[in-house]
Amino acid sequence: MSGINYSEKIPNNVNLSEDRTLQRALEHWQPNYLQWWQDMGPDGSQNFDVYLRTAVSVDPQGWAQFGHVKMPDYRWGIFLNPAEQDRKIHFGDHMGEAAWQDVPGEHRANLRRIIVTQGDTEPASVEQQRHLGLTAPSQYDLRNLFQVNVEEGRHLWAMVYLLHKYFGKDGREEAEALLERNSGNADNPRILQAFNEKTPDWLSFFMFTYFTDRDGKFQLCALAESSFDPLARTTKFMLTEEAHHMFVGESGVGRVIQRTVNAMNELKTDDVGKLRAAGVIDLPTIQRYINFHFSVTIDLFGADQSSNAATFYSSGLKGRYEEGKRTDDHVLKGNTYKILAVEEGKLLEKEVPMLNALNEVLRDDYIKDSVGGVDRWNRIIEKAGIDFRLKVPHKAFHRNIGSLAGVKVSPDGRVVSDHEWNQRVEEWLPSDTDRAYVGSLMGRVVEPGKFANWIAPPVMGINRQPVDFEYVRFN
Template identity: 85%
Template structure:
């Protein structure tokens, strides 16, 4: 078990006290982080005591303790999974060699870019979710939002530690820049498009944590294979926390669906207008939100053919999802993979070198995982006896990156004309009216055990506490 020293200013399990220069640099960055949190972290929450989970070790059995704490005082820190001195690189051109403890000079720029891009997503999602606490549908949900926020803050710390320890002055400058960019800022936005979108309501938040945090799971899993051992160990621990974010998304959407089905059965109607008039979110609107968040998220995997992806893999910087469970040669020099392209208005598959298609491989793994969760949402609808099923749109729908960018594609996979797209878009993606309607439901409910009318209560509370436990104590 790798325990964490909480007596230090920056809790850690990396013997920070033994590296005084690094410790001073990180202690210098810490006040800037707190200022960032105060400026763009959860609005109006400074004096709340929140029932939060804090890591006490990186041991999978019992690595967290729960208690009320002010978020600003949360013990953010640096936690790496235990190391293995004998660990070998298990894919790419360096396969069989010893994993790297330091950054090889020739991979320095690429590794820094990977770490900065991952690091940039963490504060971005806190910024995107900044105002959500003001419209929480319950105290239970408010607490889950805050738990995600503090963990995204810790994931930022994880990347900043790597930048400070392994990248010298460049790393320190990049760490500062992570606090200077801001989600949606016209002049200095976040690096990836999805992290500049607004998260204006709780249905968006649940879809974001289901789909976009799932992208995080796949990206972190690919980095957990890295030949650069400190990055692999860091991301392995981050994955433990990421699981909770996806749970919040999946269970959140499930509870919205449950409540909608309940209203439909009570009113004996499948008319979206009547469902809305009863203060629930109709299934058609849920489908449009799903289409939007899914399509924006699969763009995060990058272009379907990428020489960078090939370089990252062959160099050992970034593996595939669950690399160790795959039965090929882990070098992929002579292998191919199918990607999509549009020719003469038709969608076609073509074979390309697998090394160049690794973004697509990861995207396809993500799609398989996403579809499974949507299937679980459909079981809720099925159980309610309602003949409606949510579907994941076609991979080419509403894409803005790669060979499929800008192609007009229906959710069911037909190439459509610009005029059909314009006519049907309102049926496929959330309209301004949809967003205004969902926003109109977002009234704050924070009395313990009470829930907004548009969402069902959870099956159980957090950490075996009752659902009506006082998860947040307001000052």
């Protein structure tokens, strides 16, 4: 078992006590982190006892222990997957060489940038979700929100450890800056735009954890291939926790759909007005939320052609999703890849060097993965005997980065005029009216086993507990 030392002020499995300078630096950062959690973490929840899962080891058998704990007392710490003996670099120009245990000088700036960008997303999502606890649809959901929040906090710790240990004074300054930027702050926003968007309601939260945390999965998988071994080991363990966030999203949207189709069958109607009068979220509104969150998330992968992506790959800093399962030469110098372009008002594919298109490769892998959950949501609708299908929009829809930025494309992939876009945008993206309606449903339900009218209960509780278990104790 790769155990974690919980007797330390900062729980860890990296022998922190043997590096006194690093330990002191992180112990100096810790109070600032706790102050950030107090100021920007879940609103009004500091004294709740929450039924949380804590890592006790990093092996698959024993990494989760459940119990009630106050969130500010959660044992955040630094956990890396066990080292792989004699690990070799398996892609890029250094293929076959020993994996790096320290940062090569020539890659220092790029590695720092990658770690800071990943680190910045973690506290950003906590800030975006700060007020959601005040409108939780059930205790079960409130607990899941808090579990996601504490794990995003731990992922911040994971990146801060790398900055402190491997990047000296620069790393310490970057670690401070991670607590100084805030989501949506006009003067000091988060690095990536999707992490400055509001998460105003629980439908947005479920969409965020399904779509945007899935971007996290793909970015972490690409970093888990890194030639910089401490980064690869760190991100591999983070992926274990990320899976829960996507489960919260997929099951959450599924339960919203379940409640809606139940109401449609009870009332024998698909009339949006009647369904809204009954207090459920109609399927066309769910589709518009999918369109918004999917399109905002696929922008996170970056421009479709990127010299940085080529550099990161060839240097061995960041691989592809499941690099080891691919059958090419893992150097890609002569390979090409198709990306979308717009010519004479039409979308068409063009071949470009694959090294420059690696953001697009990762985006396409992500899109394939995203479709699976949407298919499972459709099975709920199908089972209810309702003729309606949810789908992810075309990847050129509502894009704000790369060659498709600002091009007006419908969800089914037609290039449209500004006039048609303006006429139909409220069919395709959530309108102010949609958001106000969904917002109007958000009222706090905290009695064990009770659920808001707009969402169905889960099939089972957490860690084999009953659905009406006291997941949160309000002290």
